[in-house]
Amino acid sequence: MKITINDVAKYAGVSIKTVSRVTNKEPSVRQATIDKVNAAIAALNYQPNVAARNLASTSAYVIGFIYDNPNAYYIIDMQNGILSACKDKGFELLIHPCNAKSDNICEELTNMVKQSRLAGLVLTPPMSEDPKILAALDAIGANYVRIIAGEQIQDDLGLTVLVNDKHGAIAITEHLIQQGHHNIAFLSGDHGHESTKARLEGYLYALEKNKISVNPKWILDGEYSFESGVNGANSLIKLNERPTAVVACNDEIAAGALFAARLAGLDIPNDLSIVGFEDSPFSRQTWPKLTTVHQPNIEIARVATDLLIDKHRKCNDISATVFTPTPVIRDSTSTRA
Incomplete structure (x- = not known):
């Protein structure tokens, strides 16, 4: 017989809403309650249905990663950083490669946000730097965080991770x-x-x-x-x-x-x-x-996703942060005689 959220709630002696808050890793849940619910989940071997949760809930639990970049290593690092933050906070990851130069890129992204019912988007260059794309997302009230090049945090940047x-x-x-x-x-x-x-x-x-x-x-x-x-x-x-x-x-x-x-x-x-x-x-x-x-692309992506999820949950006032890259000296340089 399939174990349901009702079974977990009954076993733990809490409400169904409390089980939902714990499985969704929402803030402000007491640690004792978290431990009690997690113990019930483990005892019953309960497996939450993420798709059903997203459809049934008033909140969305999927983060979209949008990219157009030929560098596979960059994409993998970004993906791993976003996925790490999603796992920590009970969210799923939707990966969407696209062509930033496409004539219908704005329509493609806005349709994806609506159809997939996303909690937010992680935007990497060049999409994160394109005013037309940002305006289109703003027009439908989409949540997003941008990863862009920059030196200083400014009030008009919005939710942003800057790389110096x-x-x-x-x-x-x-x-x-x-x-x-x-x-x-x-x-x-x-x-x-x-x-x-x-x-x-x-x-x-x-x-x-x-x-x-x-x-x-x-x-x-x-x-x-x-x-x-x-x-x-x-x-x-x-x-x-x-x-x-x-x-x-x-x-x-x-x-x-x-x-x-x-x-x-x-x-x-x-x-x-x-x-x-x-x-x-x-x-x-x-x-x-x-x-x-x-x-540190993995860390950059993880921090960006944390900011996005915290904004979605309205539990953090931080809107931007800056990463400063540093040299790594190896063997391809030497002193000029």
Whole structure:
């Protein structure tokens, strides 16, 4: 016979509503009550039906993760961070990949929110930075948290997790400068991402701060991909005046640049130092391993989801927080003789 919530309530000597509050991990339930209900759940081997709970309840218990990003490692980290927070608070995760450049992206997302009855959305770039998408979600009263590049919390940001990409880029560029490099190139990611702009700003700021002139030929547009790093490095290698170091906008680009440089017969790091950004598995799978900037994507996603769920439950006044990436020094950089 299937065990129901009624059976758990009777066994624990509490109301059905109390069992629901415990299984939904709502705040303000006494620990003694939580222990009593959990003991009944364990004794009866009760398995809550999440779909039925979402349909029957006046509250929603599903968080949506919306993304358009070619970096599988980034997506997996985000997914794991969101899932960790959802499990801790009794929520489920709905994953929705999409094309941010689609003509009907606003309609697609608003329809998904309505049909799936979501408690909220975790938005990552470029959706989290698109005013049209945000306006469409606001128009239907959707709850969402944005993960975006930024340095300071501002009142008009809404529910937001900021990643201080500019600071990380300054720090990693200054690492190269401290090693004696003055001829430093920059391989860009997609300009549709604010992180690209912030990382470029950090690179330029570090050069200006250290009175190093900027060579426009060493700043190359690209995408957040391995192939973009290969193409960028090949372009730099062909120049008569070559840089001695490269700041890549992420680890995929850096890995591609390293691959191309080694294929061209360059010694890394003695002939060319290369740094990445994000500290993804790419940075540890190359040879030599990449010096990079650690960006704790799992923790960023978990905190963003916590903020979203707390807002949904109206139990937290915190609306924004900032993460500051920091350099991780490995073997792809060396002192310039």
